[in-house]
Amino acid sequence: MATIGILNLQGDVSEHFEITKQALDEMNVNAKVLKVKNPEYLLKCDAIIISGGESTVIGKLMEKTGIGKLIVDKKIPVMGTCAGMVLLAKKTDYEQPLLGLIDMEVKRNAFGRQKASFEKIIEIFGHKFEGIFIRAPYIEKVGKSVDILSIYNEKIIAVKSGKHIATAFHPELTGDTRIHKYFIKEALNCAE
Amino acid sequence: MLHGTEVLKKGFAKMTKGGVIMDVVNAEQAEIAENAGAVSVMALEKVPADIRTAGGVARMADPSKVIEIMDTVSIPVMAKVRIGHFVEAQILESLGVDMIDESEVLTPADEKYHVDKKKFTIPFVCGARNLGEALRRIDEGAAMIRTKGEAGTGNIVEAVRHMRMIMGGIREIQNKTEEELWGVAREIEAPFELVKETANLGKLPVVNFAAGGVATPADAALMMQLGADGVFVGSGIFKSENPEIVAKAIVEATANYEDAEILAKVSRDLGKAMPGLDMGEIPEEERLQSRGW
Numbered sequence: 001m002a003t004i005g006i007l008n009l010q011g012d013v014s015e016h017f018e019i020t021k022q023a024l025d026e027m028n029v030n031a032k033v034l035k036v037k038n039p040e041y042l043l044k045c046d047a048i049i050i051s052g053g054e055s056t057v058i059g060k061l062m063e064k065t066g067i068g069k070l071i072v073d074k075k076i077p078v079m080g081t082c083a084g085m086v087l088l089a090k091k092t093d094y095e096q097p098l099l100g101l102i103d104m105e106v107k108r109n110a111f112g113r114q115k116a117s118f119e120k121i122i123e124i125f126g127h128k129f130e131g132i133f134i135r136a137p138y139i140e141k142v143g144k145s146v147d148i149l150s151i152y153n154e155k156i157i158a159v160k161s162g163k164h165i166a167t168a169f170h171p172e173l174t175g176d177t178r179i180h181k182y183f184i185k186e187a188l189n190c191a192e
Numbered sequence: 193m194l195h196g197t198e199v200l201k202k203g204f205a206k207m208t209k210g211g212v213i214m215d216v217v218n219a220e221q222a223e224i225a226e227n228a229g230a231v232s233v234m235a236l237e238k239v240p241a242d243i244r245t246a247g248g249v250a251r252m253a254d255p256s257k258v259i260e261i262m263d264t265v266s267i268p269v270m271a272k273v274r275i276g277h278f279v280e281a282q283i284l285e286s287l288g289v290d291m292i293d294e295s296e297v298l299t300p301a302d303e304k305y306h307v308d309k310k311k312f313t314i315p316f317v318c319g320a321r322n323l324g325e326a327l328r329r330i331d332e333g334a335a336m337i338r339t340k341g342e343a344g345t346g347n348i349v350e351a352v353r354h355m356r357m358i359m360g361g362i363r364e365i366q367n368k369t370e371e372e373l374w375g376v377a378r379e380i381e382a383p384f385e386l387v388k389e390t391a392n393l394g395k396l397p398v399v400n401f402a403a404g405g406v407a408t409p410a411d412a413a414l415m416m417q418l419g420a421d422g423v424f425v426g427s428g429i430f431k432s433e434n435p436e437i438v439a440k441a442i443v444e445a446t447a448n449y450e451d452a453e454i455l456a457k458v459s460r461d462l463g464k465a466m467p468g469l470d471m472g473e474i475p476e477e478e479r480l481q482s483r484g485w
Contacts, residue, residue, distance in 0.1 A: 009210065009447055010210040010231060011206075011207055011211075012203075012207055013209065013210065014209075015206060052207050053231070054207070054208070054231045054268075056226065056229070056266065056267060057211055057230070057267075057443070061229070061444075082207070083207070094266050108266060109266065113262075113268075113290055114204055114268065114291065114314050114315065115195070115288055115313050115314055117203075118194060118195050118200070119193070119199060119200060120193045134200060134203050134204050134207060135204070135207075135268065135290070173203050173206070
């Protein structure tokens with residue numbers, strides 16, 4: 001049975017856990033969801049999701065536990081939201097540990113502090129989606145291997161690169177499973 | 193475009209889960225906290241242990257202090273206002289602070305009313321000793337709850353009591369019928385809708401942290417095992433002998449709170465923890481937790 005991991009170091013892990021289970025149910029896919037705290041758990045995963053949270057904290061703990069290196073070496077599909085997106089980048093405007101799995105440069109807290117956090121309907125895959133942006137980053141630059149999935153106010157807010165997906169917003173806080181389903185489908189090569 | 197919605201306020205708090213929020217009084221401490229892996233810092237004039245010794249009226253920090261700290265770190269910055277002091281809250285919001293702690297550690301400004309937190313764009317965290325108090329604060333718009341504990345003591349006993357009161361209170365109401373919940377709501381002086389929501393969820397409808405007396409990695413892990421979503425550390429870090437090492441150890445302990453081997457490893461050679469106070473040494477009227485209701 002396939003296993004989707006949710007990186008469980010810091011952030012809104014349980015929200016991703018719940019919505020991933022819901023997405024699998026709706027897709028009728030028989031897969032497990034596993035909270036991943038150490039390298040042994042990661043070895044069981046066919047894909048991993050990195051939640052929102054503080055990218056500096058999650059990055060440091062990934063380095064400390066060795067999970068970061070293992071995610072890169074294992075070449076499994078990764079989905080990252082907000083802090084998770086920052087961690088997937090090659091470069092940010094701040095010195096911190098990154099996975100560098102997507103050829104992009106990300107600006108942290110790019111829309112401003114919490115006062116500027118916002119909800120806005122955005123477009124992704126040609127459909128409307130509830131965008132929840134909390135001290136959100138955006139993408140300043142992408143390499144040739146990266147497909148842009150969504151733009152808001154001339155800023156790149158979602159991308160895909162190989163089987164990796166990154167969003168600046170938080171689909172896990174919406175109850176809308178479409179982006180998680182897309183990732184699961186790509187990651188597990190399964191039909192919905 | 194919507195700002196300051198409940199989703200955004202509660203969402204911000206969710207992003208801090210599993211993390212450690214550290215009290216800092218200047219840019220240098222803020223940097224140490226960020227490097228150690230703090231998920232956020234609380235900008236203060238004095239840490240609670242020093243507020244306790246200094247006596248007098250404790251107020252919101254000087255805005256230039258808050259700005260100095262905001263300019264130093266990339267992680268969110270929180271700051272405290274006195275209970276009921278909505279103008280201090282307006283000032284902090286205008287500075288761009290990411291979350292306000294309406295805190296019993298400062299001298300209360302209003303003996304009857306807490307701040308109407310729904311009026312603000314930025315989220316609030318409030319202290320609580322039991323389920324009723326937590327739900328009253330949530331009803332007023334708090335996006336996050338923390339135990340009051342007894343700040344500035346380095347003594348975990350009160351935080352444990354408050355977390356057990358909150359979590360035990362939730363366990364008690366989980367199997368009750370609707371009419372029984374009406375009774376509970378009256379008894380604990382909390383709104384029925386929130387009592388019902390909490391009973392259904394089996395947890396508070398907002399993020400629930402531990403605070404007030406955390407001084408060691410083991411304290412942090414204890415609070416996490418009792419059901420906290422994360423930990424505030426006040427005086428425990430910068431009143432210890434080796435703040436950098438203690439800060440890192442508490443971050444690791446909070447992330448790995450169920451792994452006794454890791455806890456043993458990070459608890460070693462930390463140097464002297466903050467001295468700490470026994471509850472018997474603090475007269476009833478000097479206990480910070482009895483501020484607010």
